Amino acid sequence: MEEIYETCFLSSVPRFLISFLFFLFTSTVVVVSLPEDSSAIISRFQQYLRINTAHPNPDYSAAVDFILSQAKTIGLESQSLEFVKGMPVVVLKWAGTNPDLPSILLNSHTDVVAVEHNKWTHPPFDAHIDQAGNIYARGSQDMKSVGMQYLEAIRRLKNSGFQPVRSVYVSFVPDEEIGGHDGAEKLAESEEFQKMNVGILLDEGLASTNENYRVFFAERSPWWLVIKATGSPGHGSKLYDNSAVENLMKSIESVRRFRAAQFDMLKAGLKEAGEVISVTMVFLKAGTPSPTGFVMNLQPSEAEAGFDIRIPPTVDAKLMEKRIGEEWAPSSRNMTFEVWKKEFFKRKVPVLPVTDGSKPWLALLEGAVKKANGKLGKPEVFQASTDSPFYRQRGLPAIGFSPMANTPILLHDHNEFLNQVEYLKGIEIYESIIEAYTSYTDHTRNAASRDEL
Ligand SMILES: [Zn+2]
Structure with missing residues (x-):
């Protein structure tokens, strides 16, 4: 993994700096040092990873407290819903300037799968960072990374003075790993969700072992x-x-x-x-x-x-x-x-969406990733299960996307990790996506159908 890390690192640094770093570290191990702003971002990610939300006894209340405290510092509206006792759903809102336009929903689940403690090199809830910058923790890929990246991207956009036209909602749901029936399913059926007038949902994807991010438009049943x-x-x-x-x-x-x-x-x-x-x-x-x-x-x-x-849906x-x-x-x-x-x-097999200019959301995502210097692979069908079908069955387009390139796929595996450079890069990717989605005003219909992805 060090090799991968160095590739990412060197490609983003000017040549003179590389020479300087080379001079500085030739006789010692390259230790990652991040700018102060990035250190604070990584440390917030570590805080979230350290909350043990593994089944069968996830500490949801600690996760909720943490998310609400983050929302407060960013300046987002928040509501904590409990459709089923002990299964909290947090919904945050960044109001857009045109509340009539369908909104953007960024979803993540707060729970993680169980761990076999003795199989891990670093304790799974320590969020230990090794010398290559890899952050080891259960949930580092699936999917506390994505939940925090949404928030960090919004924090940055807000600080830069950006004003979204469409409203952005961020949902943190429990129990995805055990079926999602008390979290995402209940939220999708709720009156609160109706009021949110969502036009597009972003949910989890998978890490990519090469430089292309993976993107999913459907999943197998x-x-x-x-x-x-x-x-x-x-x-x-x-x-x-x-x-x-x-x-x-x-x-x-x-x-x-x-x-x-x-x-x-x-x-x-x-x-x-x-x-x-x-x-x-x-x-x-x-x-x-x-x-x-x-x-x-x-x-x-x-x-x-x-x-x-x-x-597969085909x-x-x-x-x-x-x-x-x-x-x-x-x-x-x-x-x-x-x-x-x-x-x-x-139900009937849905029409599969394609990526031509008339299907705005995938095309917008592709453009936004490119603008942030990322590459996107061909849209795929997700091989496992996520919360997205609860929304897709209501006619809402949903895209699975977790910005992790050059990363081994370690969800539900021992020693799950994400490199901090990859994590930080993902925040920039989301900034670009949120900017593109919330500024898009041509597509004004309510609840777009699946083939409008
Ligand atoms: Zn997941």
Whole structure:
């Protein structure tokens, strides 16, 4: 990571300064020293990272207190909502000069996933910064970085005297990592949200391992599938057709072949991660328990397997259901199945937005990133889940974007980190985006539809 850091650092510094630094540090390790303003920014980020909002016991009240105190110093209006007890949603507002225009909503979640403390080099809630400038903490990528970057960008824009035409809202929601039902889902359904008259939502994306930031305009829908086989029980020594385990194994083989074909397209670079159907077996259940484990001479009459499936929006859900019913769990082999999917993913496949001039929000984002000397990759389908579908299902365009280039993807991983130079660069990127979005006045319709992205 040092190599990456030095590349970023050197490219933004004049040549004479490089020579001077080279002279200064040739006999010692390069230690990052930031200007005073940046040090204060990094230290605020560390403060937020140090609040332990990991499941199963997230300290939401400390996070809320911190966010509200930040809002106060920046001079933003704030409201703390609690649709479900103990699940606080904070909404901040920077009023625009034209309140009739649809507003911008910048969303982030305050919760983070659990950690295995002993697997981390630096404690996950210390926000330790190593000599290369990497900030280690749970949430440094997913997504306390983004939440704080929104605030820092607004702080700077405000200090510079910038006046937004459209209003900007910043939402901090709980529970995204466990489904988002008490936070983002409730906010999206609320009267308060109606009043905000939101025209575009920005939400989380993913780190990029190269110099191009990643941007997401849709996400795959999760289907949780349980297939169940039944068959005659029998002695363990007997060979016979149609036992439950035999039936289930045939299905698993069929699923495995399908999975391999999808994975091959990904490995060959023919498709991106968000464009393939992923199928992952998450449990297997069979056997007759005994005090010492399982009865070994008995073939069970029931066997079950569970799969996490992610379906891109381009896939016809009906065909997928047909495949499950006919190949993976056919009744001819005494099999049944159940698919659990979120209500909004059961609806008709939406028209995919494209990036031509008539779709303002993606084009504006692209322009703003470029203006701040960043590069943007091709718009993608997000491979996992975020809070965005709660809004997209209401016809609101939502873009997933976390400005982290040249960074390994470490969300939910051990030793999650973000380099401080990358973090600071992200603030400049958001300044540029917020400036472009809030100044945009041509697109005045309320709640733009998905294909207007
Ligand atoms: Zn996240």
